[in-house]
Amino acid sequence: MKTLKKIMYVFLTFITLSCEEKQEPLKVEVYETSESGNKLTPITEFSTGDKVVEINLLPEEKFQTITGFGGAFTESSAYLLNKMGKENRKKIIDAYFSKDGAHYSLTRTHMNSCDFSVSNYSYTPVEGDKDLEHFTIEEDKDDLIPFIKEAMAASEDGFKIFGSPWTAAPWMKDNNNWVGGKLLPEYYDTWASFFSKYVDAYKEEGIDIWGFTVENEPLGNGNNWESMHYTPDEMTNFVQNHLGPKLEADGKGDLKILGYDQNREHLKEWVDSQYKNEETSKYFDGTAIHWYASTFDVFPEELQNAHHKAPDKLLIQSEACIDAEVPVWEDDTWYWKKEATDWGFEWAPEEDKHLHPKYAPVNRYARDIIGCLNNWVDGWVDWNMVLDTKGGPNWFKNWCIAPVIVNPDSDEVYFTPLYYTMAHFSKFIRPESKRIGLTKTDDELMVTACENPDGSIAVVVFNELKTAKTINLSINEKNVVFSIDAQAIQTIVIPKSQTN
Template sequence: MISSCEEKQKEKQPEAKLEVEVIETSRSGNKLAKIEKFSKADSVAKISLNPDKTFQTFTGFGGAFTESSAYLLNQLSPENRKKIIDAYFADSGAKYSLMRTHMNSCDFSLSQYSYAPVEGDKDLEHFSIEEDKPDLIPMIKDAMAASNEGFKLFASPWTAPPWMKTNNDWVGGKLKPEYYDTWALFFSKYVDAYKAEGIDLWGFTVENEPHGNGNNWESMHYTPEEMTEFVRDHLGPKLEEDGKGDLKILGYDQNRAGLKEWVDVMYKNEANAKYFDGTAVHWYESTYKIFAEDLQYAHNKAPDKYLIETEACVDAQVPVWQEDDWYWRKEATDWGWDWAPEDQKYLHPKYRPVYRYARDIIGCMNNMVDGWVDWNMVLNRQGGPNWFENWCVAPVIVDPDQDEVYFTPLYYTMAHFSKYIRPGAKRIDFESTDKDLQVTAATNPDGNHVVIVFNPSEEEKVFDMQLGKITKTISISPQALQTINIVN
């Protein structure tokens, strides 16, 4: 029997509430703003977390070091250069944790070049990374210095030197079989050369876009069988022989619609799968479709291996300068708007850049992708420079002539994920009763939970965030992205 004293004590106990920190970026002008006051409207939805049910472990979020971005940083004042580096890598910034760079030149280089320019140099005696020393390497090292927790860096070749290829050209063609061993040696020498500069590699993708890119810029073609043979019989054994067997090798590295065919070959048997540590994908097949079934299929083929989105950008588009609202409007186009076959044009409508990023990252996370890497971190007002004049948008746009820097809404969108979901976090189960909200959730290595909510609708949403028996009523602005940090 409960005494009257005990009843009074029970009445005095405050109702337990969830302790949260809410960060919001919105079309109305919030930029990673801390939200402490919420709407007094009644909640009409609920997001319930189930941290006991976990999925993939996250490798990281980040972008790419390209010669174009590095060159632009060198055109800015030291103050603005540092401002950008810190914005991406410092604890006060986005804390990027998974990074990519290119081996040899790519479309976002100032010119076409190779570290092995001497024809017939099968032993790569003339191998040199001198081309990377003025711009690319200093950018990477500055990023390393700014990052307290460090980041994983992987490299991707766009093409072997033309002399190793069937068409003796930078664009298209295949690697000649007699140069498979030389090309494997090239990867090993690249690791040594970068290590001599104080930069350690985490791994590689075998080839950027092995289907090619429409014969536009640097490329080299593989079938799934050819890439698997190269990795199984040449690259994997060479790295192992040279004491570099811990480097990660990611296969494929192109659009998600082609994924099933590739993982069927890569993971067909133990011999094929031995040296593949995971699969890399890009997002260019569609401006809005996630290809969830394909991602789940790839994960199920190799559930113990990485599945990383390694390149994304708003492409074929000159960036809009210092007009935040453009990035929330349905005005951007992509390559498929003009170039896609007629039966695929529906996949490439005009689209909102912020929506494209937020939807894709959340969709990837909820479909077993464990890392998400953006493309260029810095471009100029034209969307370059690059030798092919293939203009694209980056989260940070600069005007080197005026020494001005513009952090677009895409920068803040990326930071919602990279800053708060740390390497080693595990995705957790949740239920959301509002189908308009796009949601994902994770538990960080420190035990704190992170929920990311995207509201693409044009109305405020109010929902109860529930963990166990405790809740917190939260409101999210129209057309907004929130990161909700829950402190245990």
């Protein structure tokens, strides 16, 4: 791995000779990750071609405020870190959370077990414990909690954590099972108390929880691993009449509550229920979404509709990964090739096959994050931060890929190109930044831009074509010309001094 060391930035100045009016040179910092081998590498020399793509930034056009970028603390990742040597454990945590690393700012974790746990477990192990007198997070104390605390120590700015339950304990459900079923109405208040007790228990460990999603994948997952089902109106009822009032009564009204937490293609029916009126909207702070309906199509109409339905609410991508795949070890080129499939490639109905093409893992991440940002999403959270060479551990054997793959037996670490792809956003687009407007003359390039709280602007460009592109980037009558490699993602940082 090429570590993300503190970089002595080299300012680049190029003047577009073809411009009719001479513009003032723009000084920028350029970082690139590419199929050719760059890994968030500072770029100072460029070859330029005749055809120039014009990108003009419009900082006066402001859109959503960014909540953050990051990944999930899972028991599987924590279990693997416990098996790694001290040096590599620190290397991984620093790579994700330090300012010199990816600088993650928004994270998720599971409440009770999930598929990426070593086994099934609940914080409420005693059947019939309606008052939760035996509530305990003891299961998390040897893996998840140390992982989170070491990440906190590595993070200079801190990060937000939201919890997501996959299921209540079986004794609270109508099928008395970890998988499927619904929460029995007699336990709605008990389940609301569960969230409050979770916050208190983690607070005692020195960890502040920022918020929750109400339920991971309330539509279910095909009865494969931990799940608990809600209809849109059932979830709205639970939040409106139980969870929201309980948190408010316990002095925790500032905790964020995110509804839905599943795939985008059904987003409309959920936001219609959540934001039906003032009463139903009161306790919802936003909506969470996943990408598994398609890792190719961002469903822009659904995202636009969700924003316009509730423009002041959060819209956060809470989970994404390259699923149904075993990781490829130390072969960067594989992550740029159309070898990977997703869960829908094999069995999706014929009418949905176009949503699940073979598509390069890096391209999925880069396209989705840019597409989401350009359609009002304010946070994007990856799934597991660390998995092994098999794509686990996972008690259901639901193998997936993480940006960092480890071999705990040999104490080896592989930072895949997905890690650097995430860092292009998380490192340079900081919380409370604002997405800004832009125009571009090439539809083949994907571009997004955000103005950070310090006044700097980060522009992320993705070129998924097999040919390099020349770019003329301009803002406020200043410009710079540079190139982006074939199959590459770039972040261009414009210091505040250059944005006026």
